[in-house]
Amino acid sequence: MASFDQNAEKNLQLSHARPDYVLEVKDLSLSYGDEDIVKHVNLQIQPGEVLCIAGESGCGKSTLLKAIHGMDAVNVTGGCVCFEGKNLKGLNKRELRSLMGTGIGLIPQNPQGSFNPLRTFEVQMKETMASHGLPFDPDEMVQLMESMGLPQGKKLLKSRPFELSGGMNQRVAIVFSLLLKPSVLLCDEITSALDVMSGQNVIDEIESYASHSNAAIIMVTHHLGIADRIADTVAVMNHGEIVEYGSKDQVLHDPADSYTRMLLEKIPRIRREAAS
Amino acid sequence: MSEIYVKEAAFDSAPILEAKDLVRTYRAKDRVIKAIDHVSVSLMPGRILGIVGESGSGKSTLIRHIACLEQPDAGRLFFRGEEYTGKTAAYAGRHMQMIFQDSQSSFDPKMRFDKSLREARKGQNDPELLKRLLEEVRLDESFLSRFPRSLSGGQCQRMSIVRAVYSGAEVLLCDEATSALDVASQALVIELLQELKETHGISMIFVSHDLGVVSQLCDEIMVMKNGRCVERGSSADVINRPKDEYTRQLLDAVMEVGTETGLHGIKDEPAILHEVTERDLS
Amino acid sequence: MKTVVSVKLIKRRARIKAVIIGSLCILLILAAVLSDFLMPHDPNATSALLIRKPPSAMYPFGTDSFGRCVFSRVLAGAKTTIFATTFLVAVTFAIGTILGIISGYYGGITDSVIMRTTELFLAFPQMVVAIAVAGILGGGLSAALIALGVTAWTGYAKLARSHTLSIRNENYIAAARLAGLSGWQIILRHILPNILFPLITNALTQIGTTMIGISGLSFLGLGVIPPQAEWGSMISESRAYIQLAPWSVLYPAAATVLTIMLFNYLGDAVMELGAAERRS
Numbered sequence: 001m002a003s004f005d006q007n008a009e010k011n012l013q014l015s016h017a018r019p020d021y022v023l024e025v026k027d028l029s030l031s032y033g034d035e036d037i038v039k040h041v042n043l044q045i046q047p048g049e050v051l052c053i054a055g056e057s058g059c060g061k062s063t064l065l066k067a068i069h070g071m072d073a074v075n076v077t078g079g080c081v082c083f084e085g086k087n088l089k090g091l092n093k094r095e096l097r098s099l100m101g102t103g104i105g106l107i108p109q110n111p112q113g114s115f116n117p118l119r120t121f122e123v124q125m126k127e128t129m130a131s132h133g134l135p136f137d138p139d140e141m142v143q144l145m146e147s148m149g150l151p152q153g154k155k156l157l158k159s160r161p162f163e164l165s166g167g168m169n170q171r172v173a174i175v176f177s178l179l180l181k182p183s184v185l186l187c188d189e190i191t192s193a194l195d196v197m198s199g200q201n202v203i204d205e206i207e208s209y210a211s212h213s214n215a216a217i218i219m220v221t222h223h224l225g226i227a228d229r230i231a232d233t234v235a236v237m238n239h240g241e242i243v244e245y246g247s248k249d250q251v252l253h254d255p256a257d258s259y260t261r262m263l264l265e266k267i268p269r270i271r272r273e274a275a276s
Numbered sequence: 277m278s279e280i281y282v283k284e285a286a287f288d289s290a291p292i293l294e295a296k297d298l299v300r301t302y303r304a305k306d307r308v309i310k311a312i313d314h315v316s317v318s319l320m321p322g323r324i325l326g327i328v329g330e331s332g333s334g335k336s337t338l339i340r341h342i343a344c345l346e347q348p349d350a351g352r353l354f355f356r357g358e359e360y361t362g363k364t365a366a367y368a369g370r371h372m373q374m375i376f377q378d379s380q381s382s383f384d385p386k387m388r389f390d391k392s393l394r395e396a397r398k399g400q401n402d403p404e405l406l407k408r409l410l411e412e413v414r415l416d417e418s419f420l421s422r423f424p425r426s427l428s429g430g431q432c433q434r435m436s437i438v439r440a441v442y443s444g445a446e447v448l449l450c451d452e453a454t455s456a457l458d459v460a461s462q463a464l465v466i467e468l469l470q471e472l473k474e475t476h477g478i479s480m481i482f483v484s485h486d487l488g489v490v491s492q493l494c495d496e497i498m499v500m501k502n503g504r505c506v507e508r509g510s511s512a513d514v515i516n517r518p519k520d521e522y523t524r525q526l527l528d529a530v531m532e533v534g535t536e537t538g539l540h541g542i543k544d545e546p547a548i549l550h551e552v553t554e555r556d557l558s
Numbered sequence: 559m560k561t562v563v564s565v566k567l568i569k570r571r572a573r574i575k576a577v578i579i580g581s582l583c584i585l586l587i588l589a590a591v592l593s594d595f596l597m598p599h600d601p602n603a604t605s606a607l608l609i610r611k612p613p614s615a616m617y618p619f620g621t622d623s624f625g626r627c628v629f630s631r632v633l634a635g636a637k638t639t640i641f642a643t644t645f646l647v648a649v650t651f652a653i654g655t656i657l658g659i660i661s662g663y664y665g666g667i668t669d670s671v672i673m674r675t676t677e678l679f680l681a682f683p684q685m686v687v688a689i690a691v692a693g694i695l696g697g698g699l700s701a702a703l704i705a706l707g708v709t710a711w712t713g714y715a716k717l718a719r720s721h722t723l724s725i726r727n728e729n730y731i732a733a734a735r736l737a738g739l740s741g742w743q744i745i746l747r748h749i750l751p752n753i754l755f756p757l758i759t760n761a762l763t764q765i766g767t768t769m770i771g772i773s774g775l776s777f778l779g780l781g782v783i784p785p786q787a788e789w790g791s792m793i794s795e796s797r798a799y800i801q802l803a804p805w806s807v808l809y810p811a812a813a814t815v816l817t818i819m820l821f822n823y824l825g826d827a828v829m830e831l832g833a834a835e836r837r838s
Contacts, residue, residue: 033565056458057429167331195330196485196529203531222458225531252533266463268488269532273516345732369736374729382729386751395747396737436733443737 022047022216023068023104023184027079030060030067037063039240040079045233047183048214050207052227052248054263055237061220062109064237065186068218069106070096083184102132105182109189111173115161121172122157125179132180144175149201166193174202178209185209187219191226203230224267228252236260290357292479293319293372293447295342298351311337312348313503317481319447324473324480326494326511328487328526334503335483339449342481344368355447373440377452379432383424389435390420396443409438412475413468430461437468441476448472448480454489466493487530491515499523565834572834576827583824586817590636597630601787610803620805622796624785628806632813634787638699640817643769646703646710651761654711658718659745659753663726673719676712684709688771692780699788702781706771710764717760721753755832763825766818773814789814 021044030038038060045051055061067074068081070088081088083103091099100106108114116124122138129136142153148171150156161169170193177185187206191199207230210217221227227234227248234251236244236259244257255261295317302309311334319325327335340346342353344365352361355371373396376382383392394401410417413434424432433453440448450469454462466489472478484490490497491511498508499520507520518524589596599617605625613620619628661672679687688705695701725731726749734744773790775781782788784795789810796806 056460058458165332196487196526197330200529200531223531224533228533229531263459264533266459267533268462268466268486268492270488270515270527270530271491271511273512340732343732343736345735365732365735366738366740369738373736374732376729376732378729382733384730384734384748384752387748395734395739398738439733 021045021082022084023218024082025064025068025079026082028064028067028076028081029078030063031075031077032063036077037074037240038067041237041240041242043218043235043242043245045184045216045218047216048210049232050210050217050219050230051233051235052231053218053220053235053237054222054224054227055220056222056263059237060240061237062188065106065188065218065220068184069104069186070100098132101128101177101180102134102182104184104186105177105180106186107174107177107188107190109192111169112161112166114173115169117162118160120158120160125157125176128176129179134180141175141179144178144205145172147201148175148205149198150175167195167198170194171198171202174205178205181213182215183213184216184218187217187221189221190219191221191223199226206230224252224263236263290321291318291354292321292356293317293342293481294354295338296352296354298338298341298348298353300337300341300346300348310503312341314351315500315503315505317342317498319479319481321479322473322477323496324469324482324494326490326497327481327483327500328485328490328497329500330485330526332502333500335500336451338500339374339451339481339483342368343372343374343449345374369443369445371445372447372449373443373445375433375436375440375448375450375453377456379429379436379453379456380424380427382436383432385424388421388423393420393439393442396439398443402442406438406442409441412471413438414464428461430457430464433457433461433465434468437465437472441472441478446478448478450480450482450484452484453482455484455486462489469493487515487527488532499526569834572827572831576824576831579820579823579827583820586636586820587640589633590640593633593637597627597633599627599630601626601630601634602785603627610799610806612803613805619809620803622792622803622806623799628792628809631787631792632789632809635789635792635810636813636817638782638786638788639769639772639790639814642699642703642772643765646707646772647761647765647768650707650710651714651757651764654714655718655757657711658715659722659749661715662719662722663741663745663749669719672715676715679709679712682709685771685774688775689778689780692775697780697783699782699786702772702775705775705780706768710768710771713764714757714761718753718757721756722749725749725752756829759825759829759832762828763822765821765825769814769818769821 023043023045025041025043028038028041029036041064043051053061053064063074067076070081076089083099088096088099115121125141126136138154138157142157145153145156150168150171156164156168156172161172164172170190174190185206190206191202194202203226206217206219209215210230217230219226219230231248233246234244234248235242236251236255236257238259244251244255244260250256251260252264255264295315298312298315298317299310300312302311313334315334315338317325317327317338327338329335337346341348344353344360344363344367347362352359354360355368360367374382383389393406406420407417410419415431415434415438419427419431419435427435437448448469453469454465457465469480469482470493473480482490482494494511496509497511497514499506499514499522501522507514507518507523509519514523515527518527603626605621608617608621608625610623611617611621611625617627617629619632622628622631657672657676661669684706687709688702691705691708692701695704731744731748734748739747772781773788773793776788776790777794779791779794782791784791792810793807793814796803796810800807
């Protein structure tokens with residue numbers, strides 16, 4: 001994928017200019033209504049790094065992701081999010097909008113809400129690209145769709161979101177986000193609507209995007225298997241707090257925190273007989 | 277003591293539940309979808325049969341047909357050798373109950389639990405049995421006066437297990453019963469279902485896409501793809517010696533936390549294990 | 559980042575609004591109920607001396623061309639209009655909702671029969687059907703109610719059906735079927751309580767339209783029989799003298815407009831309240 005490589009160059013230049021973190025979350029606290037959802041979270045992500053935020057439903061991981069994506073509906077009660085050294089809070093609405101998608105991309109958990117159900121994917125993608133001043137290449141999109149196990153990409157381009165299943169929409173949403181080539185890609189439980197096999201395809205594709213384009217990935221998931229597969233670093237969240245944060249090997253294979261241990265122990269593993 | 281409580285886990289040789297050659301086709305705009313394509317199921321008393329497959333494989337449709345919530349185009353259904361094909365869900369409900377994926381939606385949101393449970397037992401209350409069942413699933417009795425929305429998914433799922441057993445069901449049909457739960461609740465529900473099988477002799481069909489859960493819980497496994505059964509056998513055989521290519525793919529696609537350095541490493545001596553692997557690499 | 563208005567505040571606002579509008583509606587209904595005691599004069603008493611007198615302390619809304627007190631007639635008309643309307647909405651709502659739920663829950667042939675029938679009724683403009691039916695039945699309030707009721711139930715039926723369809727595949731309905739409940743038990747215990755709220759909200763907003771319907775028929779001379787007071791017929795009777803005695807037209811018209819507005823606001827307020835409750 002040539003275009004990914006170009007992007008990688010761009011990103012590399014950026015990372016030369018700022019060799020440290022592409023995204024930093026500093027002491028971030030969020031609330032919804034009167035309830036504290038996220039408490040004093042600190043994260044640092046380098047270009048090309050895959051960070052998995054693992055935790056159970058309701059632990060605040062999705063809210064955290066929304067705040068990083070600059071969405072409203074959450075109250076920031078403390079701390080900040082910095083993208084390439086810039087505090088997102090200091091940006092005005094227009095700057096923020098131009099940043100979203102190409103700078104920080106989000107693949108939502110429920111993609112149906114982010115598409116207009118009655119317009120074809122091609123039209124919607126063209127508009128999205130145009131609004132970010134990027135060229136639209138249908139072939140690239142078709143290619144990407146096919147690599148994610150969506151056959152007949154040409155036909156799919158002409159179809160509308162309501163005609164497809166949730167899992168297919170989910171994969172098209174991932175294609176949309178990848179085509180914008182964000183330097184930080186946020187993924188919110190992207191495999192929960194997918195089958196085992198298409199889930200695997202999607203994870204592979206995101207991993208290859210990260211390695212080709214040197215983009216940082218933040219993947220929120222309750223599935224520790226996914227974390228083990230693609231993460232460089234893992235943060236485990238519980239009740240709005242990060243209880244453990246470190247390299248994948250440390251967190252998943254030598255956990256220090258009791259909650260992490262509980263998560264790892266309670267996962268139903270496939271009962272395989274010991275290979276002899 | 278109530279009848280269902282002291283049911284012996286009788287391992288008869290005759291299956292408690294049988295479905296023979298079920299067929300169900302749906303007609304979409306221009307094509308015919310075979311949701312269930314000549315599938316037979318046989319469940320032995322006191323056993324748990326797992327049905328695995330991807331979404332759209334027909335596994336959920338299959339158990340909805342077994343519960344008579346939908347009617348097949350062809351095929352026959354038997355409970356303890358007695359045919360019940362074409363009967364109403366109310367008839368099937370005397371012997372079997374379903375546990376759904378979305379536990380909260382399986383209770384009427386406008387109805388308190390005690391009323392829902394009484395309804396499931398057709399008005400014949402048995403407070404003692406109910407109390408014991410609630411204890412078994414580690415739920416507080418005070419939950420009975422609450423509404424479904426005020427409980428977590430895991431608590432609701434345990435309540436729906438109580439409802440199923442309380443109604444006198446001998447067979448539980450679980451449709452992705454643990455898929456929507458968080459890790460701890462999932463583990464608890466799996467444990468409870470195991471206990472139910474052992475203490476009450478309840479047989480189950482457990483439909484899930486999660487091979488981990490199925491291999492933990494089930495005695496036998498059936499693999500479905502596009503409405504057909506591609507492989508069936510004992511859990512150990514299907515997991516360790518899959519005969520079908522599709523089963524193999526399914527098993528390979530599962531993402532697990534590294535098995536070789538997994539739990540054993542944590543429990544025993546993690547530090548040493550880590551050193552060894554690092555040394556090996558260098 | 560936009561600050562979020564707390565759910566509690568939204569709920570409180572919705573509640574205050576519903577209470578204010580609700581109490582205004584209750585006030586209006588009370589006025590209609592107690593109209594016999596509130597009216598200063600006999601609404602049907604004519605007087606040759608008092609023809610088309612402008613509003614005064616004695617006759618706050620003036621008098622009409624028969625010398626009748628417009629204020630008393632507006633009050634008497636409130637009784638006729640509001641009771642006829644609520645009665646009609648209640649009956650058509652009940653019939654339509656039951657048919658709609660049956661249609662949605664059972665599906666199949668039942669659904670086809672009921673739905674084709676509603677479509678048959680909807681094929682003609684409502685007012686045209688009402689005028690035709692009222693014409694056949696002759697005048698009178700009950701004829702007008704039947705004429706409007708013939709088509710009014712269809713809307714409720716369609717709405718009830720679509721709400722039923724949206725919940726009939728819920729797991730708790732399947733659970734109720736497995737628990738051995740009959741179709742009727744499921745409808746009464748599980749379906750109706752869960753869809754009643756939006757249906758009632760809709761019915762409240764229909765009160766205004768129905769009121770226009772009744773007043774409209776009366777205006778055309780197909781509703782109440784004179785001299786019974788009704789807002790539509792009052793407007794109709796006095797419209798020839800609108801330049802000489804505008805009060806005899808404007809007061810019943812204002813009463814109609816205000817009442818319809820009030821009931822529409824009530825529907826909106828209840829809907830908002832419901833939405834706010836659901837958010838928490």
